[in-house]
Amino acid sequence: MRLGYELNIEQTQKLIMTPELRQAITILQLSSIELCTYIEQQLLENPLLELREEEILKEEEHDGDQEKQVEAEEKQSGDEIDWEEYFRDNSEMGTAYRERSPEQQPDYSYENFLFQNPTLSEHLMQQLVLSPCLCRDRMIGEYLIGNIDENGYLQVSLQEASNQLGVDITEIARILKIIQGFDPPGVGARNLMECLLVQVRQLGIKNELINKIIKNYLDDLAKGKLNRISQELGVNVKEVQEAADILKTLDPKPGRNFSSFNDIRYIVPDIILEKVEGEYVILVNDVSVPRVTINSTYRSVLSKEKNYDTRTRRFVESKLNAAAWLIKSIEQRRLTLYKVANCLVRLQREFLDHGVKYLKPLNLKTVAGIVGLHESTVSRATSNKYIQTPQGVFEMKYFFSNGLSNVTGTMTSAESIKKTLREIVAGEDATVPINDQKISEIFRRQGIKISRRTVAKYRSELGIPPIRKRKRY
Secondary structure: OOOOOOOOOOOOOOOOOOHHHHHHHHHHOOOHHHHHHHHHHHHHHOOOEEEOHHHHHHHHHHHHHHHHHHHHHHHHHHHOOOHHHHHHOOHHHOOOOOOOOHHHOOOOOHHHOOOOOOOHHHHHHHHHHHOOOOHHHHHHHHHHHHOEOOOOEEOOOHHHHHHHHOOOHHHHHHHHHHHOOOOOOOOOEOOHHHHHHHHHHHOOOOOHHHHHHHHHOHHHHHOOOHHHHHHHHOOOHHHHHHHHHHHHOOOOOOOOOOOOOOOOOOOOOOEEEEEEOOEEEEEEOOOOOOOEEEOHHHHHHHOOOOOOOHHHHHHHHHHHHHHHHHHHHHHHHHHHHHHHHHHHHHHOHHHHHHOHHHOOOOOHHHHHHHHOOOHHHHHHHHOOOEEEEOOEEEEHHHHOOOEEEEOOOOEEEHHHHHHHHHHHHHOOOOOOOOOHHHHHHHHHHOOEOOOHHHHHHHHHHOOOOOHHHHOOO
């Protein structure tokens, strides 16, 4: 075998991920809110980009109208004196002040301001301040409240708190008991058992059977072993079930109902479907997206008549190409979204008209073949996107669902089967619930081939408990 170096010339075709192509792919998979942020960032980085004139004029007109309105009100109040109102207001003449009618009240009021719900920590601190505690006790309480997580559980042991604060452990336990008496019931507990016991005590539930179940049989209760609990405690199984029903009203995470800085999530639909005279009209919701254009001021730099240095020309040309590619990518995103949405509307027309039970099985390959795009492009176009329909707001990925074959040779979507499964369980006799095998037979009588294991899988995904937990005595 001969070893050595040699040169060969060959011609090949391959796809290269240029920066422009990466940008187009990034823009395609952005939602409306994310696209607004991205465009604002590009406006700061690229001097050749600017907002369109109509957008600027709208802002100027809005600001101008507000200034004119303020000037007119100041002029009217300064030049014209309402003498009838002056003599009508006789508060300075020794008579009682007469309140204005509700129609004369100003539009602004403290009732019109939005109020942010307090966090769990703030809510507990307010109660601690109002409680009759000494300064030292308040310091201990602030330390304990600072170590309570968002679910309401204390994340530090009493011994660790005692070592950190240099306070006797009995003092820590006393302050913790005070905090466990705060709202919401069960806050400050160290485990689930203590949380439930605190809620039972604070809510005034006097039932010794509930206390025994909490202390010794929570695992058996979670597994639905009511008969075993009734045999070991020597009570009727119906009494155990009644106690379990009371336990279900308690909150295992008492702190989750309070606001958090990261729990607010706004959804802006990227596609809006409106049904007009029996036909669906597709609207790409890009109203909030800034309209950008290329700044004409820099055109003189590219003019041959102007004598600019080569470095300046290259800089302007690179920024001009980037700006043009950004505008083209935004427009391409809008067209791609419209094509994919139009295809989904045609394929899922029955779902849009009648509901989830009529959702058809669909995959990316089918849609990509119809619209003439690659599967990865369709996937990016539907990721993180929401569509507003007469049936509600759905993620666009919701329209792509697996399915099972039926006797007619067609396919039934998994979402439609889940909807029917939920209806079957909701209509069963609670004293004699239907097992997974019987549910499978019910589907077969309806023409849908589904196994018992698939029924159990779908039931688990819907959060429907097994037969032993649904049974009522």
